[in-house]
Amino acid sequence: MTGAGSPRTLRxxxxxLRSEAFGADPSGARLERILSSPNFEDGSFRNPVxxxxxxxxxxxxxxxxxxFHKEARARRSPAGRIPVHPTTAAxxxxxxxxxxxxxxxxxxxxxxxxxxxRVLFDPVWGDRxxxxxxxxxxxxxxxxxxxxxxxxVDAVVISHDHYDHLDLPTIKALxxxxxxxxxxxxxxxxxxxxxxxxxxxxxxxxxxxADIAGLRFTATPARHFCGRGxxxxxxxxxxSWVVAGSDHRVYHSGDTGYFPGFREIxxxxxxxxxxxxxxxxxxxxxxxxxxxxxxxxxxxLDLQQTEPTGVMLPIHWGTFNLAPHPWAEPGEGTVxxxxxxxxxxxxxxxxxxxxxxxxxxxxxxxxxxxxxxxxGGWPAPSDxxxxxxxxxxxxxxxxxxxxxxxxxA
Numbered sequence: 332m333t334g335a336g337s338p339r340t341l342r343x344x345x346x347x348l349r350s351e352a353f354g355a356d357p358s359g360a361r362l363e364r365i366l367s368s369p370n371f372e373d374g375s376f377r378n379p380v381x382x383x384x385x386x387x388x389x390x391x392x393x394x395x396x397x398x399f400h401k402e403a404r405a406r407r408s409p410a411g412r413i414p415v416h417p418t419t420a421a422x423x424x425x426x427x428x429x430x431x432x433x434x435x436x437x438x439x440x441x442x443x444x445x446x447x448x449r450v451l452f453d454p455v456w457g458d459r460x461x462x463x464x465x466x467x468x469x470x471x472x473x474x475x476x477x478x479x480x481x482x483x484v485d486a487v488v489i490s491h492d493h494y495d496h497l498d499l500p501t502i503k504a505l506x507x508x509x510x511x512x513x514x515x516x517x518x519x520x521x522x523x524x525x526x527x528x529x530x531x532x533x534x535x536x537x538x539x540x541a542d543i544a545g546l547r548f549t550a551t552p553a554r555h556f557c558g559r560g561x562x563x564x565x566x567x568x569x570x571s572w573v574v575a576g577s578d579h580r581v582y583h584s585g586d587t588g589y590f591p592g593f594r595e596i597x598x599x600x601x602x603x604x605x606x607x608x609x610x611x612x613x614x615x616x617x618x619x620x621x622x623x624x625x626x627x628x629x630x631x632l633d634l635q636q637t638e639p640t641g642v643m644l645p646i647h648w649g650t651f652n653l654a655p656h657p658w659a660e661p662g663e664g665t666v667x668x669x670x671x672x673x674x675x676x677x678x679x680x681x682x683x684x685x686x687x688x689x690x691x692x693x694x695x696x697x698x699x700x701x702x703x704x705x706x707g708g709w710p711a712p713s714d715x716x717x718x719x720x721x722x723x724x725x726x727x728x729x730x731x732x733x734x735x736x737x738x739x740a
Contacts, residue, residue, distance in 0.1 A: 380554065382556065
């Protein structure tokens with residue numbers, strides 16, 4: 332059937348009416364490249380190992396009871412005002428002494444200054460991670476400084492197209508700059524719709540690299556999923572990222588469940604001066620697509636070939652309420668997981684720059700001052716050192732409630 336009334340034409344028209352925030356579907360040469368990707372099979376991108384992306388119908392009903400429970404809901408937000416570093420702009424005006432500096436802006440947004448170049452990971456300056464301005468998870472703290480105050484950025488790295496990582500207002504604010512965008516395969520369709528010229532896109536499949544401003548950017552595997560609409564076709568890829576200069580290299584996990592591929596990434600691209608690892612928004616209802624703090628530490632050690640070298644910066648927590656766990660639990664859990672293995676953590680308040688290769692790395696558990704304390708109070712430092720060690724690769728990981736969760740690999 333052809334003509335104006337055909338189903339295909341009707342679908343095309345409906346897609347054209349979608350809000351700009353939903354982005355665009357890949358087409359043309361971009362779609363051909365997707366279809367020929369070794370990671371694309373049976374109509375969608377595939378994870379390195381299987382992954383459940385959302386709760387089943389029965390577990391969704393159970394999850395809803397937990398999520399909307401009054402007392403639990405109160406603990407998912409801070410009890411006080413989240414501190415934000417007051418002098419971020421002034422601190423960033425001074426070049427890093429060591430050639431490497433990281434500034435966590437909240438959630439998964441990190442500014443990495445590497446050997447005189449500036450890289451912005453998953454920049455989200457919008458008030459909500461949602462296609463709508465009136466609904467969806469809202470910021471729990473302001474951005475440490477306006478986006479324009481950061482100054483020129485050489486590259487923007489996007490891990491995947493979910494709203495808490497790919498933010499329409501932020502991308503549109505960057506369109507007028509000269510920055511280059513490094514994105515997973517298919518994500519460029521969204522950016523082009525929002526005004527980014529094709530010449531400023533570096534769109535990569537897993538294990539492909541691009542050189543930008545003297546740094547090498549490599550898209551590496553992750554265990555997650557994609558989509559900005561109710562009907563998810565899995566036609567955009569998700570990725571973790573390695574950015575390497577001549578003397579420094581860093582890793583950003585994006586969103587991912589734990590999988591054995593972290594060891595392969597570390598062997599091929601490590602060791603890293605710093606890893607930025609997702610440790611928040613996890614749940615037993617979606618155990619394969621987000622890591623618990625324990626799994627995040629296990630991933631950090633895998634990336635460093637089991638040695639607790641380099642600094643781990645916990646990301647994907649504190650800024651948005653996206654899961655049923657208490658607001659402060661990701662921070663506490665990461666500290667507990669780091670202690671028995673001797674891993675170095677960076678625990679900055681949003682906006683505080685630090686240089687990972689120095690001894691001046693922030694380690695205060697700042698969230699305790701603004702969080703609802705757990706029953707029995709906060710663990711003392713001596714209690715933290717007795718936390719269980721990170722599990723061996725073939726052991727089950729402890730869940731957030733003390734139960735065992737089957738290995739996500």
